[in-house]
Amino acid sequence: MRQGDISDIRRFYYRYFLWVLLFAACGMLTICVYGQLQKAVPDSLNIRQGEEEKLKFFVPVSAAIYEDSVLASGLGGVQSEKTEMKKIEVDTTRAMVRKANEYNYYQMDLKLFGVIPLKTVDLNVLTERSIYPVGLPIGIYVKTNGVLVVDMSSFENRDGMNVEPAKHVLQKGDYILKVNEEPVGGKQELISKIRQSGGEDLIFTLLRNGAETKVRCTPELADDGEYKLGIWIRDSAQGIGTLTYLDENGRYGALGHGINDVDTNALMLLKYGGIYRADIVGIEKGKSGHPGVLTGVISFEDEYQLGNVTENTQGGIFGQLSGSEKNSLGLTGMPIALKQEIRIGDAKILCKIGETSKLYDVEITKVHYSSEDDNRGIVLAITDQELLSLTGGIVQGMSGAPIIQDGKVVGAVTHVLINDPTRGYGIFIENML
Numbered sequence: 001m002r003q004g005d006i007s008d009i010r011r012f013y014y015r016y017f018l019w020v021l022l023f024a025a026c027g028m029l030t031i032c033v034y035g036q037l038q039k040a041v042p043d044s045l046n047i048r049q050g051e052e053e054k055l056k057f058f059v060p061v062s063a064a065i066y067e068d069s070v071l072a073s074g075l076g077g078v079q080s081e082k083t084e085m086k087k088i089e090v091d092t093t094r095a096m097v098r099k100a101n102e103y104n105y106y107q108m109d110l111k112l113f114g115v116i117p118l119k120t121v122d123l124n125v126l127t128e129r130s131i132y133p134v135g136l137p138i139g140i141y142v143k144t145n146g147v148l149v150v151d152m153s154s155f156e157n158r159d160g161m162n163v164e165p166a167k168h169v170l171q172k173g174d175y176i177l178k179v180n181e182e183p184v185g186g187k188q189e190l191i192s193k194i195r196q197s198g199g200e201d202l203i204f205t206l207l208r209n210g211a212e213t214k215v216r217c218t219p220e221l222a223d224d225g226e227y228k229l230g231i232w233i234r235d236s237a238q239g240i241g242t243l244t245y246l247d248e249n250g251r252y253g254a255l256g257h258g259i260n261d262v263d264t265n266a267l268m269l270l271k272y273g274g275i276y277r278a279d280i281v282g283i284e285k286g287k288s289g290h291p292g293v294l295t296g297v298i299s300f301e302d303e304y305q306l307g308n309v310t311e312n313t314q315g316g317i318f319g320q321l322s323g324s325e326k327n328s329l330g331l332t333g334m335p336i337a338l339k340q341e342i343r344i345g346d347a348k349i350l351c352k353i354g355e356t357s358k359l360y361d362v363e364i365t366k367v368h369y370s371s372e373d374d375n376r377g378i379v380l381a382i383t384d385q386e387l388l389s390l391t392g393g394i395v396q397g398m399s400g401a402p403i404i405q406d407g408k409v410v411g412a413v414t415h416v417l418i419n420d421p422t423r424g425y426g427i428f429i430e431n432m433l
Helices: 003-041 069-073 187-195 321-331 386-392
Strands: 044-048 050-054 061-068 083-092 096-099 105-112 116-124 129-154 175-179 202-208 211-217 233-246 251-254 270-284 292-298 306-309 311-313 314-319 345-352 356-369 378-382 402-405 408-417 422-426
Touching: 003 356, 061 321, 096 311, 129 202, 129 292, 129 356, 129 402, 175 187, 187 233, 211 422, 270 311, 270 314, 345 408, 356 386, 356 402
Parallel strands: 044 116, 129 345
Antiparallel strands: 050 096, 061 083, 061 105, 105 116, 129 175, 129 233, 129 270, 175 202, 202 211, 233 251, 251 314, 270 292, 270 306, 306 314, 311 314, 345 356, 345 402, 356 378, 378 422, 402 408, 408 422
């Protein structure tokens, strides 16, 4: 074969290789762009009953709206039928306008350029409602449903050997509900049952990953003469947060995020709890790498209790405020804003750092409509010079401070950025409600 022929073959394969690389790069770019476009569109939207909604999607899509007749009529267990109601073209310059009727659920299918399926968006129809933004610091005390296992450890038995009886039997995050079929009221009661076991097998009824199960474990005699399992346990938690809102029925929401165990990071399962009056007595200012904290005095006595805690969820803690406390606050009602109504720009947060609750200036810098974390849909920055001088930005204890924009409650503060305490995150108020 001639040298020229070999060179031609090499050039052919070289060009072929370049074309393969080009197509692969284009494919990867297309996948990335498609993924970003999906993230730009929310998975679900709330719209108000009887009002025209301008739903702006800044991507080139067309939309077809469907009514789920079975869900609307509430017939459980029946195959739902999807009936197209209306198809509306949506692009980057036009808004989709829809006046919701009495039905409470729709679906909207979006297609890129009217051809490529992009996402199905749930549309939930809500009635107009107002809430009372509060912004007051509260003390929180909650009791777990059962005794939480937070870790395992070894100990030295009477023979001088390191043992770990609970290893491979109990797990971090287990809730111990019963011992030998007898309910366990708390941490001290569980310790007492283990000490009095005499080294006999104990049958534990556990709540593990949401399901009840039973395991057998045998305590061992430690070098101090007491029977042990080698487990670290917890049955309660307490701290300071901010009361976000009250509704017309005296039900409250606070924190904007759930109470998680500090060791397992799991959402704590509650048996009962309460919120109490709290007075802020000190402020540790936040700085890069070290979030600040509000120090408060809390009186966990019945006379200082403001209300109960009935729910601990990813969106916050919830319960009922006592009637007398609700009336004494003298709050003013305010409408809520849905997430598509939030704009980038000036806003305020309501919180009590000094003697009284005040509105402090912030700026909403981003809105993540499809955030995978419900507690981080709003990105905000503290701009108020007075608040910056007092706290350095967002500090622990401000979780739950209501975010207000254009005369509406839009969300609540949830997190601070570790490396920049002037910036943080918030949850959409509709997610709390």
